Amino acid sequence: MIEFKNVSKTFTSGKRKVHAVNDVSFTVERGDIFGIIGFSGAGKSTLLRLVNMLERPTSGAVYIQGVDISKLSQKDLRKQRQNIGMIFQNFNLFNARTVAGNVAYPLKLAGTPKQEREKRVMELLRFVGLEDKAKDFPDQLSGGQKQRVGIARALANSPDILICDEATSALDPDTTADILKLLKNVNRDLGITILLITHEMDVIQQICNKVAVMEKGEVIEAGDVFETFTAPKHPTTKRFVQSVQQDLPSKHILEKWQSNGGETLYRVLFKGDITNEPILSTVTRKYEVDFNIVYGSVQELQEKLFGNLLISFTGDKSAIEQVLQELESIVDIKEVTKDESGLV
Numbered sequence: 001m002i003e004f005k006n007v008s009k010t011f012t013s014g015k016r017k018v019h020a021v022n023d024v025s026f027t028v029e030r031g032d033i034f035g036i037i038g039f040s041g042a043g044k045s046t047l048l049r050l051v052n053m054l055e056r057p058t059s060g061a062v063y064i065q066g067v068d069i070s071k072l073s074q075k076d077l078r079k080q081r082q083n084i085g086m087i088f089q090n091f092n093l094f095n096a097r098t099v100a101g102n103v104a105y106p107l108k109l110a111g112t113p114k115q116e117r118e119k120r121v122m123e124l125l126r127f128v129g130l131e132d133k134a135k136d137f138p139d140q141l142s143g144g145q146k147q148r149v150g151i152a153r154a155l156a157n158s159p160d161i162l163i164c165d166e167a168t169s170a171l172d173p174d175t176t177a178d179i180l181k182l183l184k185n186v187n188r189d190l191g192i193t194i195l196l197i198t199h200e201m202d203v204i205q206q207i208c209n210k211v212a213v214m215e216k217g218e219v220i221e222a223g224d225v226f227e228t229f230t231a232p233k234h235p236t237t238k239r240f241v242q243s244v245q246q247d248l249p250s251k252h253i254l255e256k257w258q259s260n261g262g263e264t265l266y267r268v269l270f271k272g273d274i275t276n277e278p279i280l281s282t283v284t285r286k287y288e289v290d291f292n293i294v295y296g297s298v299q300e301l302q303e304k305l306f307g308n309l310l311i312s313f314t315g316d317k318s319a320i321e322q323v324l325q326e327l328e329s330i331v332d333i334k335e336v337t338k339d340e341s342g343l344v
């Protein structure tokens with residue numbers, strides 16, 4: 001649906017060159033909610049601006065539905081832009097226009113007749129839950145309501161793609177959750193592909209099925225959200241995942257554990273449906289070994305379960321070895337290294 005093929009964008013100011021986007025290749029499939037995450041300056045906004053042709057690539061190409069958008073005529077480009085809705089962190093509403101006037105604006109630009117326009121505006125306001133606010137002005141609305149207007153406006157011309165530029169960064173956590181739910185409905189009920197940028201892993205966790213992690217203009221890791229969360233590879237991806245999944249207790253707790261004679265700690269990762277089975281108790285009972293859950297969480301991700309537990313074993317040394325061997329064939333289990341725990 002959207003394909004980035006070796007895309008680079010370099011800005012030159014005087015003698016300085018900034019490689020804002022550097023040889024980026026990935027594909028957003030139809031129906032995806034695709035999140036791009038990165039710290040400030042990673043190149044996320046530039047990448048979005050390349051999709052709606054506010055910037056042109058220095059090299060490489062962006063294809064939308066198989067068409068290299070840099071090769072479009074002005075007329076086709078205008079048409080293509082109508083096919084891409086966009087929402088913004090600061091909503092970008094016209095304060096002098098009513099809510100209905102804001103939503104009607106892109107329809108007016110597209111030459112939609114007045115009667116049809118009015119019908120469509122009410123349909124859109126109903127969809128975003130603001131049918132009673134049609135005559136209000138933006139400054140009479142809360143942040144969440146403003147973003148709902150932004151979403152209604154972005155959907156006015158029935159686009160195939162919705163681009164979200166930090167759409168929830170200015171909102172509180174409850175309002176963020178409501179807006180993300182609405183975006184999920186946009187994706188599921190209207191079949192619209194969503195490409196979003198964010199610096200919050202929470203947003204990726206809540207609604208995306210795919211993710212690309214950007215750093216210094218490059219995509220350092222990309223793929224399925226469940227896989228990325230459960231087995232992040234790059235250190236920056238690990239940092240983002242840790243920002244929403246505390247996978248180790250504080251050093252203070254670990255030191256206490258150690259000074260109380262704590263045994264070796266193991267990290268066990270359960271993925272998918274396997275959490276339904278009492279694996280730990282079945283295997284440890286078989287070898288008469290006891291286990292102790294020291295720390296952990298079980299989360300839902302992409303409608304699958306992901307358990308991340310720190311456990312220790314007590315019992316006969318060779319029996320523990322057998323338990324570990326058997327568990328290794330069923331789940332992902334690894335000793336927590338000193339590097340990881342920070343303990344000496």
Ligand SMILES: Nc1ncnc2c1ncn2[C@@H]1O[C@H](COP(=O)(O)OP(=O)(O)OP(=O)(O)O)[C@@H](O)[C@H]1O
Binds near residue numbers: 019020044045
């Ligand atoms: N028009 C421009 N001229 C020169 N440099 C630019 C321009 N636009 C972006 N940059 C630079 O490109 C790099 C990437 O910027 P970009 O805004 O794409 O990052 P970002 O990940 O969206 O960051 P943020 O989350 O802070 O918005 C930065 O170093 C930025 O200063």
